[in-house]
Amino acid sequence: MKDYSPRSDLLADRVVLVTGASAGLGRTASLAFARHGATVALLARDEAKLEAVYDEIVAAGGPEPAMFPFDLAVADDRGLETLAGAIGHHLKRLDGLLHSAHLFHSLTPLALQTLDQWQALMRVNLIAPFALTRACLPLLRQAVDASVVFTGETHGHQPRAFWGGYAVAKSGLETLTRIWADELGADSTVRINTLIPGQVATTLRARTHPGLSPDTLLRPDDLMPWYLYLMGKDSLSVQGQTLECQP
Template sequence: MSTHKIPNDYTVPANVLAERVILVTGAGDGIGKAVSLACAAHGATVILLGRTVAKLESVYDAITAAGGPQPAIYPMDLEGAVPNDHRQLAQRIESELGRLDGLLHNAGLLGSLTPLEHYDPVEWLRVIQVNLNAPFLLTQACLPLLKRAPDASVLFTSSGVGRRGRAYWGAYSASKFAIEGLMQVLADELDENSRVRVNSINPGRVRTAMRAAAYPAENPAELLTPQDIVLPYLYLLGPDSRDVHGRALDAQ
């Protein structure tokens, strides 16, 4: 797999995302929340997609209180969404905002850490639906809009267990391997003349609710916070990564 380092001397220009519309899934909490706030602080109009409206509203309020461009809230449960729900979302973005320049697939479901022999098949399907099928459906629905943008970025969220399998990580690990495959297939379909670039990012160990659920005995104070890792996301969603395509990246 082709890997790429984000330049360590990269400094984010103040309004690097000005005029851009960026859709973030799982925007109400954890990494998605921090990246949404950072995108807005750098000029983007952010579409906040998630399943818990109160969390999305608090991100919305924080963006407007900080004087950022007015965001949009799009409540959607990616587990239950059917292809038409994804198409409707793309149509709403087109009719109300007129463009889409960035798509961050960040929402994720951990599932249970269980040996495959005992993994609950229903839970397997739920995790694959949220972590793999939903990003496919949303990407497919948004691609025509993304292709019309002057310089668009699609970013899939991977994991360490999406690059090397680990016992008990079951559907989560399989879904993250598959997201790397989805990224590579799409990147290969969108050649160098395409104005849409596609990459994956592994956030690394980050202090969030998901991390605490996976590692309950870990001291969260020893982990980076979501705010600590926003820079690579801003780089990959903004114009400075224009030539980065088909890569599997690490945020730390």
């Protein structure tokens, strides 16, 4: 996939919603989608950081993005439906949805993880991606073709000690992907997949592996061929799959 070379207008005239757009992979993906023609709806909590991404896209000559400061930890169905309604109202369409926002506490034995921590982990990493997708589905169905990408995690795929509720929530995304693809059926214009980035130099990796030099890791930009492939028409036949950027 590192050799995948998307056309410069791959996402022209498309609207893509990105959660976690203020930092890390979500930020880099927002910039990459805009460079390839997409109008990006930027979602995260920190308005100042969203504004910085907004400015970067505009300065690079990309289509003017939209900002949606929003907290996925406290969202309910009504709030998510209002959000989807605002996207439809302001941007008129939705062709893609990348779920990159996440909550991570620390690597800890299960015996020390609390119910409150698990509830927050499930809420941001599994329930919000499900409920936001559900709220956006009517808009996504109106597109000629639409792509939903959940961001998985290696330890959700191959569980290891200490990854606890974070990995359990991430593994749920893979199950959700398969159930949803099955329900949508072979003729669906909406495709749903999970992408597992593997080790990437972001703040998450600095927290989980503080001893690892970022110079030994791929950078978010290195993974963009995967993100662009899944968001654009070249992946029309990919449905219900979990793909690993670094198997």
